[in-house]
Amino acid sequence: MDKSMIAGMESLSEEDKRMATMIEQLQIRDSLRMYNNLVERCFHDCVDTFKHKSLQKQEETCVRRCAEKFLKHSMRVGMRFAELNQGAATQD
Amino acid sequence: MAGVPPAGLDNEQMLGIAEKEMEYRVELFNKMTQSCFNKCVDNKYKESELNMGENSCIDRCVSKYWHVTNLIGQLLGSGRPPV
Numbered sequence: 524m525d526k527s528m529i530a531g532m533e534s535l536s537e538e539d540k541r542m543a544t545m546i547e548q549l550q551i552r553d554s555l556r557m558y559n560n561l562v563e564r565c566f567h568d569c570v571d572t573f574k575h576k577s578l579q580k581q582e583e584t585c586v587r588r589c590a591e592k593f594l595k596h597s598m599r600v601g602m603r604f605a606e607l608n609q610g611a612a613t614q615d
Numbered sequence: 616m617a618g619v620p621p622a623g624l625d626n627e628q629m630l631g632i633a634e635k636e637m638e639y640r641v642e643l644f645n646k647m648t649q650s651c652f653n654k655c656v657d658n659k660y661k662e663s664e665l666n667m668g669e670n671s672c673i674d675r676c677v678s679k680y681w682h683v684t685n686l687i688g689q690l691l692g693s694g695r696p697p698v
Contacts, residue, residue, distance in 0.1 A: 538626055538630065541630060542630065542633070545630070545633075545634055545637075546637070549634075549637060549638065549641060553641055553645070556645070557645075560645075560649070564652075568658045568660065569660070585660050587663065588660035588661075588662060588663040589658075589660045591663035592656060592660060592662075592663050592664070592665060593652060593656075595663075595664070595665050596648065596651070596652050596655075596656060596665060596669075596673060597648050597652075599665070599670065599673050599674075600644070600647060600648045600651060600673060600677055601644070603673070603674055603677040603678070604644055604647065604677060604681075607677070607678070607681045608640075
């Protein structure tokens with residue numbers, strides 16, 4: 524956090540500060556949840572043999588692609604979701 | 616759901632409502648993301664880019680999920696049991 528942000532925080536009212544704390548907590552909880560979900564999904568889709576103890580090359584590649592793809596997907600959904608929330612969605 | 620704050624609520628209650636509202640939005644977004652990923656993205660992960668078919672599927676999926684959300688909201692809110 525830089526100085527200008529701290530200066531900004533000081534001018535906020537008590538409610539705004541509590542609101543900011545609440546949003547921060549939601550974000551932490553949400554990113555942990557997303558992390559767990561992503562691990563579960565990519566593990567499920569990419570790892571299904573247990574002949575070795577460590578991740579095989581193709582499993583690792585699959586996991587990387589899975590994670591990258593999910594994040595890109597999530598960003599796109601986020602964009603569309605924001606449009607819908609603003610009521611700026613075009614019909615079809 | 617958002618709108619003019621109802622009279623007679625103090626800041627504490629308003630903050631509580633805002634928090635619930637935000638949690639609801641986050642939950643909706645997460646469920647939508649998971650559903651549309653399951654429906655639109657091939658789980659063989661041949662590449663890390665989303666292809667054109669997947670992209671348009673995602674856009675339509677989000678739009679439809681939104682419509683279903685509104686539709687069911689109306690059914691639940693209309694006060695009569697859904698047929």
